[in-house]
Amino acid sequence: DGGITQSPKYLFRKEGQNVTLSCEQNLNHDAMYWYRQDPGQGLRLIYYSQIVNDFQKGDIAEGYSVSREKKESFPLTVTSAQKNPTAFYLCASSINYQETQYFGPGTRLLVL
């Protein structure tokens, strides 16, 4: 089955720890994206990658880092510098940077 997978579905971490969220796609899409969703707010773009080995900051990149070493994978690291990391994190991909974005199932991160 083709699709976007994110793991784990729920993640708990202590304050001050870095944590890495996984995003994998087997759709052969060039572009990938990371968003966070908070209650009462729209999705906000953290980072995006138009092509492998390239990525750009989105609107709220501070406290986050990414890598794009493989076309299928776009992991997101939430660092201790992120002031309010508890949120629902969504990964998306598109055939190329101009096309419709499709979302993975999301990871809910809770920092205690």
Place this chain on the structure above:
Amino acid sequence: GQNIDQPTEMTATEGAIVQINCTYQTSGFNGLFWYQQHAGEAPTFLSYNVLDGLEEKGRFSSFLSRSKGYSYLLLKELQMKDSASYLCAVRSGPTGANNLFFGTGTRLTVIP
């Protein structure tokens, strides 16, 4: 900056028709998307408009007026499973950019 407005909540009856409005103010408009999101799940793509007019897809239709900065999503023959949040997202920026700016979503409750 981007400003996207949609009602927070709506309620409609099973079998009825409901219209969810979205107004936007943005620079460099390059298309408008509607996504459906069930609670705790990923957004799923519903429709895309870049030219003025109505796009119909089964029970769902989406309308765009670029001069008015206005779109609506029309759901016909409502079913209980249509209870979800509906997200309006505007693509804007330089030609070829695919950065999406999301509204806060409209939570639709379908009642028997």
